[in-house]
Amino acid sequence: MKKHSLKTYKKAHIYTLFDSMPSFVVLLALPIIQHLLFNPTSLPAIIANYGFSGLFVILVTTALILEYKSMQYMEKDKSVYTKKGFFFKKRADIPYDCIQSVFIEKSILYRLFGARKFIVSTPGSYSQKGSYSIFLRKRNSKALLGKIFQKKTGGLIYHGGSLRILLMAATWSNSLTGLLVAAPTLYELSKVSDTYLTNFLRHSSDITNYIIKIGVPPAVSGLATLILIGWGFTYFVQLWRYSFFKANISKSFIHISRGFLSRSEFVTSTEKINAIQIKQSILMMILNLKSAYIRTIGSGVQKGDKSLLIPADREETINRILGIITTLPKKEDYLVRPVKTEFMAYLWFPFYSILGTVAAMFLLRHFGYFGDIVRIPLMVILCVFIYWLFFRMYSYKSSSITICENAVKIDYFERMNITRTYIPYDKIQYVRVYQSPFQRIYKTAHIKIFIYSNKKKSYKIKYLKLHKVTQAVDLIETKMKYYHLGNMHI
Numbered sequence: 001m002k003k004h005s006l007k008t009y010k011k012a013h014i015y016t017l018f019d020s021m022p023s024f025v026v027l028l029a030l031p032i033i034q035h036l037l038f039n040p041t042s043l044p045a046i047i048a049n050y051g052f053s054g055l056f057v058i059l060v061t062t063a064l065i066l067e068y069k070s071m072q073y074m075e076k077d078k079s080v081y082t083k084k085g086f087f088f089k090k091r092a093d094i095p096y097d098c099i100q101s102v103f104i105e106k107s108i109l110y111r112l113f114g115a116r117k118f119i120v121s122t123p124g125s126y127s128q129k130g131s132y133s134i135f136l137r138k139r140n141s142k143a144l145l146g147k148i149f150q151k152k153t154g155g156l157i158y159h160g161g162s163l164r165i166l167l168m169a170a171t172w173s174n175s176l177t178g179l180l181v182a183a184p185t186l187y188e189l190s191k192v193s194d195t196y197l198t199n200f201l202r203h204s205s206d207i208t209n210y211i212i213k214i215g216v217p218p219a220v221s222g223l224a225t226l227i228l229i230g231w232g233f234t235y236f237v238q239l240w241r242y243s244f245f246k247a248n249i250s251k252s253f254i255h256i257s258r259g260f261l262s263r264s265e266f267v268t269s270t271e272k273i274n275a276i277q278i279k280q281s282i283l284m285m286i287l288n289l290k291s292a293y294i295r296t297i298g299s300g301v302q303k304g305d306k307s308l309l310i311p312a313d314r315e316e317t318i319n320r321i322l323g324i325i326t327t328l329p330k331k332e333d334y335l336v337r338p339v340k341t342e343f344m345a346y347l348w349f350p351f352y353s354i355l356g357t358v359a360a361m362f363l364l365r366h367f368g369y370f371g372d373i374v375r376i377p378l379m380v381i382l383c384v385f386i387y388w389l390f391f392r393m394y395s396y397k398s399s400s401i402t403i404c405e406n407a408v409k410i411d412y413f414e415r416m417n418i419t420r421t422y423i424p425y426d427k428i429q430y431v432r433v434y435q436s437p438f439q440r441i442y443k444t445a446h447i448k449i450f451i452y453s454n455k456k457k458s459y460k461i462k463y464l465k466l467h468k469v470t471q472a473v474d475l476i477e478t479k480m481k482y483y484h485l486g487n488m489h490i
Helices: 015-038 043-070 108-112 138-149 162-172 175-192 196-204 206-213 218-242 282-287 315-325 340-366 372-398 437-442 466-484
Strands: 072-075 079-084 090-095 101-106 115-121 132-137 156-159 246-249 253-258 263-269 275-281 290-295 308-313 332-336 400-404 407-414 417-424 428-434 444-451 457-465
Touching (some): 015 132, 079 138, 138 263, 162 282, 162 308, 340 372, 407 457, 437 444, 457 466
Antiparallel strands (some): 072 079, 079 090, 101 115, 115 132, 275 290, 275 417, 444 457
């Protein structure tokens, strides 16, 4: 391998020392353990013991500094050449064309030292660490980013807007997730006193007292308070991560920045996008808004990254922005929808959930256990199931898989979101068709389309007639071969 002048190499940020220090703390504990085990009493033994400890600390510190000094990189014309490791050397030459995306983490602690964590993802990336990561200065981070993506001026600057981000955070927030995170804190508080948590929920909390005043029993109001606390916690976390959302979108690249104090950036080439997804939650349906997401290798991998491209906005705005980075398919060659005989397949789960809840209510009433503490939660659950039933009805009406000219389009529901996903044929890894024992009887099937990603990632649609699914798969695979041969370009 050709050697390069040391002057062309750039060093990692000094924060690398602090980040690597925890790995060496265990080694620094060895002299302390040795001192406790041997416990020398004579003067020569004490001097030797402390001398050995001091020498060991010096050696470990030297090793730490040498490891930091060894972390360097060089910006070449078509690739970035990296090297790290003083004792166990690692070298890599990463072509710019193979870099799928870059994630730049700028936490509060990093920014205090003027550092950024630069994470590069390639087709071989399979974890949060990416294929290569390094701490850089702000100036070096910008220079390397510009070299990788050959960024040019221009493009559309899209600002998320406060109201849109508030709405997105509301739709993302999950009470259960918040409670799982907050549970250890509540548990520690409850250990202070046996009655502390109970008193907090029933008397100290203004929310609980307010709910009690409007006629809700104390036990139920305490549960409602916990749900609100969990939802509020996750809502705050989402606002922390996505405040000041901004996207620089052009025909060649996408540069997204977000965050309140702990900020982050995500950059990728438009040609590296493996799928585009448009979502509409229940709340967004009422407000006639939608959101857009992109999927590429490296997106959605880092903690808190949801691959968001456009927060809640009008459909015409989303189509106009997506039109910059790709041509949305208009010509439809083949369309498959769930047949009428499969209508109940969409409804059986919420339908039987409603029947089970109603049956439980009648039984509890019959045996005299249908007090406020039970009745109110069951009524709430029943309302949720009824709403879920109507949502599934709407999902059945809007579900389909469409074979278009340059991409396959999937319309389906994902959790409580109506989604539309565009997948270019040259980004499809493979297609899977599968059936349950009951589907074999009725000759129906599910279909999953897998795309290139860090982990196994697929998009699916259920309850389609088997012979139509087979025809759709044949068309998809034919177009996959055609696009992979390079006869057509998206």
